[in-house]
Amino acid sequence: MDIPKEYLIESLAPTSELDFVMLPEEKQKVYEAIQKTHIHGSPDGPWFFIIAQGAGKGHHRLIGITDTSMLRPQVFAYQRGEAAIAFCASEKQVIDAVMESLSAEDPRFWRRCDRYWNARGGSYTDGGAFLFDVTKKDDGNFELIMTDKFGGLVDTHPNGDYAVMDAAMTSEVEWPEDGDAVARFGASVEALQGMDWAAAKTMLSEINTYSQQVSRTEAITCLQLLLDRCYSTGNLRKSRWLDHVEDTLVEILRRVCLHLARILSDKRHQGTVLNRKNRPSDCDRRSPLSN
Incomplete structure (x- = not known):
């Protein structure tokens, strides 16, 4: 008997309280029967199940099930470029660390996922559980498909070009002559709507x-606004654009740190020279009684 994954997940992580009330009446009846039968086998929380399953030849599945009693929602994410990758984790920092390492070794990936979201155990909207299916297609390639507990498809095909190209000679952005950081941010967003990657990289270089x-x-503030504000990135993939914005910001801040380090080093060197000049000579060190 092939039991639906939804019912198996419900037996492990029962839906309770308001979430149960919000479910359709027919689903409430099924869930109530499952809970009466399996509630004694449901593990005490809080917990986070990550289950790997071999679903058949050429079909691999990962299931992330969050517990109803978790005080902090779990994190799910995906990135789709030349290759697709998805995550379930208890901390966003874990996902970021993996992407940092992966992007350093494989140019198909970059440091930011296309989408991050939290899942709350037993939620009536998505069930607080997600299934990651990697299936082999007829042409021999593999495809990543994500669904929630109820079988709803998660859209893992974000808009925007992710294929970065070399920078252009000029971005052709009309920068405000007397504008502050906010004005430069506005000019950047406006110009970004019609840019390709070559012009966008040049704009960050400018x-x-x-x-x-x-x-x-002002440059740092402008880049911070580009990182924090919500806006359209035109034809460019937003996650990859933000990755490049962050790179530019880090480069500027690193230059500041190096400049400060040189200043401190010079001051220490000057202090050493002064100390040597003020150091008493061998004659000065002699005892007055030696004469």
Whole structure:
């Protein structure tokens, strides 16, 4: 007998309280029967089940099931570029660390996922559980499909071009002559709507140059706004665009740190020279009684 995955998940992580009330009446009847039969076998929480399953030849599945009693929701994420990858974890930092390491070794990936979301155990909206299926297609390639507890499909095909190209000679952005960081942010977002990757990378390079020649503070603030604000990135994949924005910001801040380190080093060197000049000579060290 092939029992639906939804019912198996319900037997492990029963839906309770308000979430149960919000379910359709027919589903409530089924869930109530499952809970009466399996509630004694449901493990005490809080817990987070990550189950790997061989679902058949060429078919692999990972199931992430969150517990109803978890005080902090669990994190799910995916990135789809030349290759697709998905995550379930208890901390977003774990996912970020994996992507940092993976992108350093494999150019098909970058450091930010296309989407992150939290799942709460027993939720009536998605069940608090997600299934990651990797299936082999007729052409021999593999496809990643994500569904929630109720069988609802998770859209893992974000819009936007992710294939980065070399920077152009100029971005052709009309930068405000007397504008502050907010004005430069507005000009960046407006220009971004019609840009390809070559122009976008050049625009970030121009902000970097602005930080060296005009105002480092305004450049940093502009990049922070590009990281934090919600806006359209035009034809570019947003996650990859933010990855490049963060790179530019880190480069500027690293340059500041190196500059401060040189200043401190020079001061220490000057202090050493002064101490040597003020150090008493051998004659000064002699005891007055020696004369």
